[in-house]
Structures are given as structure tokens and as C-alpha cells.
Amino acid sequence: MSVRPGKSLLLRGYVVLVFIFVFTPILTSFVFSVNSDRFPTIPLGHFTTHWYETIFADPDVWDAFRISAIVSISVAVLATFIGFCTAYTDYRYNFTGKAFYLSLALLPPTIPLVIMGLAMLALLARINMSGEIYSIVVSHVVLCSPFAMAVIRMRLAQIDPDLESAAWNLGASNWRAMREVIVPFCRPAIASAFCLTAAVSFDEFAVAWFVSGLNKTVPVIILEILQGNTDPQINAIGSIVFITSMTLVILAQLILMRKTINQTATGI
């Protein structure tokens, strides 16, 4: 498709504006995280890594990162596994109530996070499971599994339905065919789902705030620092969180896209 040069320039300008609108707050936060002034004012002071040094000197922040890492990796493993199973069930079987099953499986992200957090707290407290690291893991798995399922389901929709039969035909049992054919075929989607769910869990604040008790994750500690004192520490820790989750999300995208490009490029 060709666009007239004038129009194309306008379009480009528009896209740039949109990106500026989206990324300015984050960029600003990053700029002030390496600025020596205590308050975010212009003109800027000089460059410093002081605020980063301050947060890394704080054992609470280290603890929060440790807990966040444990939680997001556990969540990624569990949510990807559950998401894969749900997606495969959808691909392979037809049963009555399948539409209901699918809408239930996709429901959690549509619930407002505060409600979800409260409900989780109410439930976990009742069964004496609140305030632990695994409380956060359980809650985040509920929240993240649908994302994993959606990504893997998209991949399974592209599979040649004869592929699994071909494996049986060549002597593979159901489990073997799953291991040798379905999982390798879904591998890019599984990796992508893993990164995506890790990122969602790493970022999530509301639910974690309700169920974490004394085991604070990074977003929770950010709020605490913010409530205590306003200084560019917040910008520093914010930048780190942003880079971590952006890396995971972009990785997820790249893994998925590389596979798709390979396949469409060659066709049949």
C-alpha cells in the first residue's frame, strides 16, 4: 500500500505524538531518578546514582525484590502449566458446557483488582493461608493463568490437526505425542506465556497488597516509600520495575513473533 508523502509525514508525526504521550511520564521518572535535586524541578541538577545507591542500601527493598522474584517465577511456572492444560483441553475435546468452561477460565482478569484482592484475603484468611508468600502466589496464579491460556490457545489454533494423529500413527502413545509433538509445537507460546505471566505478577499491586501481610512485594514497598517520604528513590525503584517488566513483555512478544515470521515467510 502506498500513501502520499504528505499524508505519510502526518501519520508519522501522529504516531510519534502518541508515543510521547505514553512514555513521557516514564521517561520523566527515569530522568529524575538520576537527578541530584531532591524535588522534581527544572532546571535539573547534576547526574547522580545516589538514589539508586540509597534504595539498594535498604534491606527492605532487597527483601521486596527477593519476594517479588520468588513470587513471579513460581506464578509463571504454575500459571503457564495451568494455562497450557486449559488451552489443550479446549483444543482437543468437545464436551457439553465447553463455552461455560472457557468463559469461566477467562474470567479472572475482568474482575476489578480491589475486589479480587479483598475476596482473596477473605478466603485465604478463613482457611489460615493469608500473609504468606504462597498466599501471593496462589492469588497471582488465579489472575495470570488466563493470560497464559490465551497465548497458548492462539498457538494451538495454528496446529495441523493431523499432527497429533500422525504421531499416534507412528507409534506414539497419548503422553508421548503430547511430549514429542504438542509441547514442542507450543514451545514459543509457552516461553512467551511464561514471560508474560511473570511480568504481570511482578507488576501487580492491589491483590498483593491485600494478601501479602509482612511479605511485601516490590509494588507494595513502592507505596510504602511513597507514603513515608517523597524523594527520587521512588523514581529509581520505579525505573527498575519498569525495565524488568518491559524486558519480560518484549521478550514474550519477540519469542512469539519470531516463530510466526519464520512460518509465514516460507509458507507451503
Add this chain to the structure above:
Amino acid sequence: MNQTSAARPLVSFDGVSKHYGSVVAVHTMNLEIYEGEFLALMGPSGCGKTTSLRMLAGLEEPSEGEIRLDGQRINEISSIERDTPMVWQSLALFPFLSVQKNVEFGLKMRAIAVEERRQRARKWLERMEILELAERDISQLSGGQRQRVALARSLVTEPRILLLDEPLTALDANLVVRMQGVLARLQKELGITFVYVTHSQSEAFAMSDRVVIMSQGRIEQIGSPKAIYRSPASRFVADFVGANNILSGSITETGEDLKISTAVGEFHCEKNSDRDFNTGDTLDLVISADLVQISMEGPEVQNSLRCRFISEEFVGSIVTIFAELEDGSDFKVQARQRDLANMALEEGAAFFASWNAADAHLIGGNGA
């Protein structure tokens, strides 16, 4: 074809049916497939040919009847244990494995040691003339190369029978002809049984020893390509195979020759079967389009028909002429292009078609 009297069938379908709810896909099928033959299952889509093949592969279970492999009932034996490898219409090659790993798959499932696996796979790649592609990705192969990988993958376990489900559908015409040659030669060299499902007459006739024509879940005819082409057993087969003209009529005389009266005239026909013909029997007269002669003047011969030229289809040396008879029904004639060169055939032109009494084939009548 190893159809000696002693030959036991390798595969038997004994009264096999397959229902999906109220839909009958295959209806009481009886068929014997012999060791070392190339058998084609042919019919229009939905005739039950693929379902039959899938039942043989163990991917569908028969609703009724028994399938035997080497005399053993295999209804309950799962696909995994049957060793009835299949070449799929989509080929179903594993896109995440290299050519070599694709071919090794069946051996890996049988827990064959790595080194032996590698050697046997390479032997088959060499045989299929694609050894140099061993390390490639499937996505880097052409259509014909993929066919060869699919064949190697199915044959690497050295089965006694190979099932092929319209494997040439995705190829372009000239490659189809080449792969037909490859398949036919391969089958002769290996001496194993090939069961080939297709809707294409040219594929079925070019390669197979016997052809099974199916329609609506039933077998219409089993025979050599020539027998099916020249002596269709039913109106369906006459319509589906070749380019046949079918005239319905009834017997008016049963002397030396039969005399048959139809809506467009009376024709003589040789009694080309042993059965009894009685005056008054209704039957169909099948005249293959390639056995018809045409001329511009009404010849004073038997079995001549007046036709009105409608159109022609030119496919190289052979021309198919589409014409209309006096009662409005269609009539086809196939002739060599050079024989038609000096005839003034234009739309609406009248010409005469005739055939030998021995060349008409009779179907129908007394329950035949």
C-alpha cells in the same frame, strides 16, 4: 498383483460399518486387500473412502463388523500398535523437527538406539533421493521434497502396508505425474501393499492394480482400471469414471444381437455377458465417448445418432465434443484433433455419431 489362489488377504473388511450418530459413513463394507498389491479407493468426497482408510489405520473404530490384518482381528488394537503408517493429505510433517528427525520419529517411538535410528533414517532419505536435505527444516522444502520426506517417515519402520490419503492433492499438475511414477515404482520395488485413497481417476488408474469405486458409503465396483473403465458395473460408476454416454432403454429383440429401444432410436448391441436377456428388460446402454465415430452425412450403418454440436473442449491431441440429441439429452464424443480438422463443426451444426455393436456396454436390467 500377487493374487494367486493360495494368497491369503493381508487385510479383510468383513461387514464393516461406521456410523456417526445417524449418519452412515461406511455401509457393510466387504473388501480383501492382498499382499503386495496397489489398491486405490476412489470416489467423490463423502463416499467413505477416507473413513475406511482411517479405520484401517486405527484412527476410527468400526461401528459394526470386523477388520482383520493378517487374519487377526484388529478392531480393538490402537493405532499405536498397528504398524499401519499413513501418508497424510496435509503430510503432517513435524514443523519443529529437521528432515532427519522427522524420518527418525517412528523409530524413536519404537525405542531403537540412536545410532541405528540415524542410519536407517539416512538409508531411506537416500532411497528417496533427499539425503542432502537431512539437516534442513521442513519449512525450507518444496512440495515435492516434502512428499518424499513424508514417504520416508512412513516407510522407515519397514511396514507391510502403507496407507496414503490423497497425498498428491497439494502439488501442481506436472509434479503430480512425476510423483505418481515415484510411488508406483517404489511400490513395485518394495513389494508391500499400498492402499491409496483418491478422488482422482487419473491418479487411481495410473498407479493401481485394482480400483475400488465407492459411493455413499458403499462399494460400487472392484476391478482392474481397465475393467472399470470398459465395463462399469453400475450407472454410478459409468457416470463417475471416464467419459461415458448413458442411454436408457428396454430390450425389444433377443436374437443373435440384442435390439434395444431408447428415446432417441433403436440400437443393436452384442450380448457381452453370460446373463439372460429377456424382451422387455429395462437397461442402460453405456457408450464410451472415445469409441464413437462421427461424420457429417448420415451413414447407413447401425447404431447411428443425429447430434447437434454445442461446444468442444480442447486438451491437446484429444478433443471432447459436447452435443445434444433429439430429445434434448447430452452426448459426448472424444476424437483426435486432426480427424476433426476438415469438419465444419460450429454451434448448432448437425452431425452423426455411430459406434460398433460390440463397443456398447450394458448395465442394469435383471439386478445386474
